[in-house]
Amino acid sequence: MPQPAYRQAFYVFDGSTPVPALIRSYTPEDFEELIVIQSEAFPPPYPAEQWWNEEQLHNHVELFPEGALCVEVDGVLAGSITSLIVNEKPGEAHRSWSQVTDHGYIRTHCREGNTLYIADICVRPRFRKLGLGKWLLQALYHVTVELDLDRLLGGGRMPGYQEHAADLTAAQYVDEVVSGRIKDPVITFLLRCGRTPAGIAADYLEDEESCGYAVLMEWKNPFKS
Structure with a gap:
C-alpha cells in the first residue's frame, strides 16, 4: 500500500532569523519550477540534457512518490530530492547513474529492493546557505527507516577532482577528502550529512569536473543488523 504523502514543516535560519520551511512530496504542479531549479543548480559545464524533463518527473511521482520530495522556503520552491528503490x-559491480536510474526515468524502481538510491x-544557489540539502537527505533517511530498507546509497559527484586528477587516483582523492587534507564541495557535504564512502564508480556520469567518477556514499539504517 502506498505511503501517505510526505509533509514536514520546520524552520531554517537565515543568519539569526527563523524562516518557515516545508518538505513535501512534489506533484505535477511543481514540474515546471523543478526544471528551472535544475538549470540554476547545475549550470554549464553540466550538460543541460541531464536536467529533469516532464516525463521523468511524471514517472517519479507515479512510480515512487515517497521518494520524490521538494522543499519550500517561505512558500518559494527551493530544491528537490529524488530516489528509487x-x-x-x-x-556487485558498480553501475553508472544511467544504468541505476534508467536515465532518470526510474523504471528500474524495485519495490522489493533493499536500498534507497x-x-x-x-538546491537553488541562493538558498544553499540555509542547509536545505541536509534537511532533504534527512527526509530520505526517514523514508529509509519507514520502508525498512537496509541503507540509503547514491553516487556523489567529485567536482574538485579535476584539479588533482594528474596526481591522484579517484580513490586517493576521496581518501584525501575523508582525511580532511582536501575539501570537496560535494563529498565533504555528504560526510557532514552522515554518509560514508562505499566505493568508487568510473564512467558514472558525464561530468567534466569529476572526470566521470563518483564516490558511492551510503547511510546505513541504524535499526537493521
Whole structure:
C-alpha cells in the first residue's frame, strides 16, 4: 500500500532569523519550477540534457512518490530530492547513474529492493546557505527507516577532482577528502550529512569536473543488523 504523502514543516535560519520551511512530496504542479531549479543548480559545464524533463518527473511521482520530495522556503520552491528503490548485492559491480536510474526515468524502481538510491538532489544557489540539502537527505533517511530498507546509497559527484586528477587516483582523492587534507564541495557535504564512502564508480556520469567518477556514499539504517 502506498505511503501517505510526505509533509514536514520546520524552520531554517537565515543568519539569526527563523524562516518557515516545508518538505513535501512534489506533484505535477511543481514540474515546471523543478526544471528551472535544475538549470540554476547545475549550470554549464553540466550538460543541460541531464536536467529533469516532464516525463521523468511524471514517472517519479507515479512510480515512487515517497521518494520524490521538494522543499519550500517561505512558500518559494527551493530544491528537490529524488530516489528509487533498488536491490543492491554485496560485491556487485558498480553501475553508472544511467544504468541505476534508467536515465532518470526510474523504471528500474524495485519495490522489493533493499536500498534507497538517490537519483538527484539539488538546491537553488541562493538558498544553499540555509542547509536545505541536509534537511532533504534527512527526509530520505526517514523514508529509509519507514520502508525498512537496509541503507540509503547514491553516487556523489567529485567536482574538485579535476584539479588533482594528474596526481591522484579517484580513490586517493576521496581518501584525501575523508582525511580532511582536501575539501570537496560535494563529498565533504555528504560526510557532514552522515554518509560514508562505499566505493568508487568510473564512467558514472558525464561530468567534466569529476572526470566521470563518483564516490558511492551510503547511510546505513541504524535499526537493521
